[in-house]
Amino acid sequence: MVPVAPWITTILRPGTGIPFLVTYSLHFITSPASHLSRKPIFALKTHSMKTSAILLLIFILFTSQVNKPSIHELISRQTDEIYDSLVQVRRYFHANPELAGKEAGTQQVIVQYLRKLGMEVDTSIYGHSVVGILHGSKPGRSIAWRADMDALPTEFADNNEFSSTIPGVQHACGHDVHMAIGLGIATILAKNKAVLPGTVYFIFQPEEETFKGAKNMIAHGLFSKIHPEELYGLHVTPFPAGQIMVKPGEMFAYQKGISIRLKNDVSEAAGSLLSKQIYEALSRRKPGARPWEIQHIIDTAAGLMNPGTMYKDYLIMDEHFRIFTDRTELVLESDLYETNKANLETIIPKITALINTTQFKDNLVSVSFTHGNPIVQNDTRLTNEAIKELNKIYGPGLMVPDYGQVPYFNDDFTYFQQKVPGVYFFLGGSNFQRKVIAMNHAPDFKVDESCIRVGIKTFSSLLVQRLIERN
Ligand SMILES: [Zn+2]
Numbered sequence: 457m458v459p460v461a462p463w464i465t466t467i468l469r470p471g472t473g474i475p476f477l478v479t480y481s482l483h484f485i486t487s488p489a490s491h492l493s494r495k496p497i498f499a500l501k502t503h504s505m506k507t508s509a510i511l512l513l514i515f516i517l518f519t520s521q522v523n524k525p526s527i528h529e530l531i532s533r534q535t536d537e538i539y540d541s542l543v544q545v546r547r548y549f550h551a552n553p554e555l556a557g558k559e560a561g562t563q564q565v566i567v568q569y570l571r572k573l574g575m576e577v578d579t580s581i582y583g584h585s586v587v588g589i590l591h592g593s594k595p596g597r598s599i600a601w602r603a604d605m606d607a608l609p610t611e612f613a614d615n616n617e618f619s620s621t622i623p624g625v626q627h628a629c630g631h632d633v634h635m636a637i638g639l640g641i642a643t644i645l646a647k648n649k650a651v652l653p654g655t656v657y658f659i660f661q662p663e664e665e666t667f668k669g670a671k672n673m674i675a676h677g678l679f680s681k682i683h684p685e686e687l688y689g690l691h692v693t694p695f696p697a698g699q700i701m702v703k704p705g706e707m708f709a710y711q712k713g714i715s716i717r718l719k720n721d722v723s724e725a726a727g728s729l730l731s732k733q734i735y736e737a738l739s740r741r742k743p744g745a746r747p748w749e750i751q752h753i754i755d756t757a758a759g760l761m762n763p764g765t766m767y768k769d770y771l772i773m774d775e776h777f778r779i780f781t782d783r784t785e786l787v788l789e790s791d792l793y794e795t796n797k798a799n800l801e802t803i804i805p806k807i808t809a810l811i812n813t814t815q816f817k818d819n820l821v822s823v824s825f826t827h828g829n830p831i832v833q834n835d836t837r838l839t840n841e842a843i844k845e846l847n848k849i850y851g852p853g854l855m856v857p858d859y860g861q862v863p864y865f866n867d868d869f870t871y872f873q874q875k876v877p878g879v880y881f882f883l884g885g886s887n888f889q890r891k892v893i894a895m896n897h898a899p900d901f902k903v904d905e906s907c908i909r910v911g912i913k914t915f916s917s918l919l920v921q922r923l924i925e926r927n
């Protein structure tokens with residue numbers, strides 16, 4: 457997850473969200489013996505034997521169905537069996553983090569792991585990417601799962617027992633957890649290969665933090681080699697461990713940079729006053745709300761899960777623009793975060809119109825956007841189907857609705873979604889009682905590893921369900 461702004465400290469709110477499986481018990485009632493009649497004994501016996509045989513057959517069929525665990529119960533059990541080993545895998549990645557573009561050791565571990573599962577592995581696409589290919593036992597549809605691989609340059613202390621052994625580099629965004637979950641899902645699906653139709657692609661993507669990995673994997677022919685019809689992925693977030701959050705459409709705010717150029721010796725002080733005027737005219741938020749304080753996203757009243765969230769409708773700008781001189785022009789710059797795509801088109805005309813009402817009318821050279829990445833866009837149909845299917849499998853309580861858009865962060869998963877309809881989930885990783893806060897890129901970023909179990913179980917179930925049900 458790529459942030460444009462850093463910091464963030466503690467935030468605490470207890471929460472729940474542990475899924476559970478309902479188990480069934482059934483009682484059998486045997487039917488009473490048939491009444492006697494004057495029919496010949498032999499005929500009566502034949503009839504009775506036939507009935508008994510049929511009843512017995514029904515009983516066997518029924519009990520075999522009842523006693524046979526569903527595929528999702530099996531996945532749940534298998535996840536419990538592999539969980540500890542995946543925690544070790546996560547800790548290995550955590551202790552040996554690698555920056556974007558340097559994920560060679562990480563790549564090697566993933567390749568070996570997938571090969572042991574019997575998968576076809578392709579490392580030729582781009583950089584340190586790995587694509588694992590799992591063929592089911594019969595023809596069917598194709599689905600992809602994506603996990604990102606890179607760590608961050610950071611000087612924050614790493615207070616885990618299995619802390620980073622590389623000075624200045626740390627998995628402080630949770631990609632170590634993503635890789636462990638990705639490998640866990642690969643393990644579960646490989647175990648159940650015999651009943652799986654279709655093909656599953658496991659995309660391990662490097663260079664997420666620099667926003668280059670996904671774009672370059674595509675540019676180097678990823679989707680001419682593999683042809684998934686659907687794509688899924690997740691990111692660890694500061695919500696309670698195991699809670700899963702998703703919505704159709706935008707998960708983040710639109711992000712742009714704005715640049716205003718003024719000629720003929722406008723002073724910095726005058727530029728500063730003008731930028732304040734622009735800030736006041738354009739920035740927008742719920743009365744009293746401070747959506748730029750990202751720690752409130754997990755707040756039950758003002759956060760993403762509340763329909764009245766402050767993160768639903770806002771335009772965040774810098775209160776103080778960056779002001780500098782470029783040759784003979786004064787330049788005013790700000791980043792901005794807007795929840796509504798349609799509003800983006802109005803920003804430049806609004807700023808231009810505002811400046812035209814001021815004494816700087818004749819100084820204005822240009823107003824333009826300087827940058828802006830596409831943002832994660834969840835496919836509406838696939839998102840709604842995923843919510844429905846996961847609620848059906850694991851019961852309500854696992855999935856938490858999302859009503860807002862997170863400012864500052866984004867994910868280059870969006871480039872994959874431009875090619876293949878896909879869904880990007882938030883997976884909670886905090887344990888507030890234990891002071892474990894999974895606030896990405898923040899000091900003392902920590903993850904409650906129980907979210908690895910939930911991630912593997914839930915998304916193995918989702919992929920299996922998509923392949924089996926849609927076959
Ligand atoms: Zn990230």
Ligand SMILES: [Zn+2]
Pocket residue numbers: 457458459629665896897
């Ligand atoms: Zn990140």
